[in-house]
Amino acid sequence: MNPKLQRVIFSIALIAWGAVLVYFYASGRISKYLAPDFRPLTLAGGLGLLVVGAFNLLTANQQASCGHDHGPDDTHDHESMDVHPWAAFLILLLPLGIGVAWTKDAFSLGSLTRKGLLESPAETSSLLLGASMPKLTKEIIEKQHPKNAGGYHTFGLMELFFSAGDPEMRDLVKGMPVETEGRLVKDPDGGAKQRRLYRLFITCCAADSRAIPIIVRFKGEVPQVDENAWMKLAGTMDYPDEGEGFVPVLTVDSASEAPPPPEESFMRSNF
Numbered sequence: 073m074n075p076k077l078q079r080v081i082f083s084i085a086l087i088a089w090g091a092v093l094v095y096f097y098a099s100g101r102i103s104k105y106l107a108p109d110f111r112p113l114t115l116a117g118g119l120g121l122l123v124v125g126a127f128n129l130l131t132a133n134q135q136a137s138c139g140h141d142h143g144p145d146d147t148h149d150h151e152s153m154d155v156h157p158w159a160a161f162l163i164l165l166l167p168l169g170i171g172v173a174w175t176k177d178a179f180s181l182g183s184l185t186r187k188g189l190l191e192s193p194a195e196t197s198s199l200l201l202g203a204s205m206p207k208l209t210k211e212i213i214e215k216q217h218p219k220n221a222g223g224y225h226t227f228g229l230m231e232l233f234f235s236a237g238d239p240e241m242r243d244l245v246k247g248m249p250v251e252t253e254g255r256l257v258k259d260p261d262g263g264a265k266q267r268r269l270y271r272l273f274i275t276c277c278a279a280d281s282r283a284i285p286i287i288v289r290f291k292g293e294v295p296q297v298d299e300n301a302w303m304k305l306a307g308t309m310d311y312p313d314e315g316e317g318f319v320p321v322l323t324v325d326s327a328s329e330a331p332p333p334p335e336e337s338f339m340r341s342n343f
Contacts, residue, residue: 078157079132085164086125092172093118104177105278181257189270189283190261210244224251224306229271233284236320242311251306253330257299265290269305286320295327304330
């Protein structure tokens with residue numbers, strides 16, 4: 073291939089990658105994939121790729137020394153590749169374009185299952201909240217989680233999940249009227265009245281995300297909402313031992329759809 077054309081198409085590939093990174097940052101879609109600490113790095117990387125790609129594109133006509141002498145019979149060059157340039161170009165851009173166009177910026181139920189949606193706290197590290205905490209009392213918990221207008225104590229869903237693995241907190245929260253929110257999905261292991269309410273815990277990126285679920289059981293009719301809809305549920309907490317250790321179960325008194333929070337996923341330190 074003509075060296076100039078080869079430089080041009082690879083410059084375009086760099087610019088395309090940089091543009092996608094900047095687009096994800098500017099559009100806010102990056103929040104579905106990366107924790108806040110890592111997003112400025114994505115913007116910096118995207119801008120860097122745009123600058124390098126534009127520089128290479130503008131200088132594609134220029135000849136540069138390879139840094140060493142060539143003998144009279146030395147015909148080697150530094151532009152040739154083991155892969156045809158057009159094939160390399162498609163390998164760089166085709167998966168990128170398909171991914172950007174087709175992704176729903178969300179996990180399927182199958183992906184969530186692989187990320188722990190159906191696991192109980194007994195199968196997960198239960199020391200996250202209880203390892204270094206002072207002795208709890210019901211008064212402390214009620215003070216930290218005052219009642220709302222409906223008479224329910226507002227809890228983060230992650231607190232309710234990990235409380236099942238802490239005997240002290242489990243005994244104090246059991247029977248307490250609580251309100252929490254998360255995404256509602258079907259529970260393949262439950263009956264017609266049972267669902268899973270979950271949020272995602274992300275350390276750095278979507279690849280390491282983990283579903284943090286609790287079981288919810290409806291007394292009356294189950295709300296007819298889209299799968300993965302954001303819901304605010306109020307009811308009574310219990311921790312039955314159903315063969316997998318103590319599991320957090322919310323028996324629902326009331327349910328309503330809720331707007332997604334500014335950050336849809338639990339990031340580190342957001343309990």
